[in-house]
Structure formats: structure tokens, C-alpha cells
Amino acid sequence: QVQLVESGGGLVQAGGSLRLSCVASGIIQGIGSMRWYRQAPAKVRELVAAITDTGTINYAGSAKGRFTISRDNAKNMVYLQMNNLNPEDTAVYYCNAFIRTAQGMGNSRLDEYWGQGTQVTISS
Numbered sequence: 390q391v392q393l394v395e396s397g398g399g400l401v402q403a404g405g406s407l408r409l410s411c412v413a414s415g416i417i418q419g420i421g422s423m424r425w426y427r428q429a430p431a432k433v434r435e436l437v438a439a440i441t442d443t444g445t446i447n448y449a450g451s452a453k454g455r456f457t458i459s460r461d462n463a464k465n466m467v468y469l470q471m472n473n474l475n476p477e478d479t480a481v482y483y484c485n486a487f488i489r490t491a492q493g494m495g496n497s498r499l500d501e502y503w504g505q506g507t508q509v510t511i512s513s
Contacts, residue, residue, distance in 0.1 A: 391415035391502055393484045398507030405511070406472045411484030411504055413465040418497055421487035423460055423467040427480035427509075434483070438469060451477070474511045481506040 397409040413420060422441050428434040438458035439447045446458055457470040467484060484504035489497050 391417060391488050391490060391500075393486060393502050393504035395482065395484045395504040395507040398482060398509045400510045400512065401474060403475050403511055403513050405474050406470070407474065407509060409469040409471070409482055409484075409507060409509075411467045411486075413486055413488060413502070415488075416490060417465060418489040418491055420462070420465060421489070421499065423458075424485040425458060425467070425469045426483045426485055427478075428483070428506075429477075429480040432480075437482070440467065471509075474509075476511045476513045478509060479511050480509060482509050 392414050393411055395409060395411045397407060399407060401407055420442060422439055424439040425437040426434050427437050437449050437452050438456055440458045440460050448456060455473045460467045483506045486502050487499055488502055489499045491497050
């Protein structure tokens, strides 16, 4: 059973920083793209940042210059360093990853997984 577990959320004042972590556990053959999404109250879930297994990175416009995504392939982890936070960053942040698992008989499959989310609250 593959799981994604986020940590690092919390309450900080505007201008502060947080570092989110996400670890993938289970019997994993490989991990492709890893992403951070967020969902604010009454809003749709939006992509914040993405990093491929080869290190190609993309950011949403709101994250550019303030957030940094990184990954540690040996530990099956992805991070999101968030600086200069403002109240508009308040949301539940979700980890997302495409993970390959063995299916027996030499077969494997690639599935999309989501974490349970971690709350980030920025006070003004």
C-alpha cells in the first residue's frame, strides 16, 4: 500500500516561512513527477509547484520567487520551502505523485497518489 504523508504545515505571520515535507512509503519501484497543490476555502484546488524525476521544475505564478520545490529521490521525499508568506497563501496543501509499483509477473503500473493534506494558515 503506497501512501503520501505531508508534514510541516502550521500557523505563521505574514512574511514568515514554512517548509513542507512529503514522504512516499510502500513498495515503490519509482516515482515520476511530484507536485504540491493547494486548496483554499471555497476555491478549486490549484497546482503550486512540480518537479520531475529528472529535476525539471515548474511553478505557478503566485509561487515564483517565493517558493522552492525540491526532492530527495533516495528518500522518496519532496519538499516545498515557502518564504514571504501572505494571507492569500492560506490553504490546505496537498502532495501529489505518480508512483510505479510492481504488480507481479514482471508487470508494473503507474498510479497517481495524493496525501491527506496539511493546513497552512498565514495571519496578517
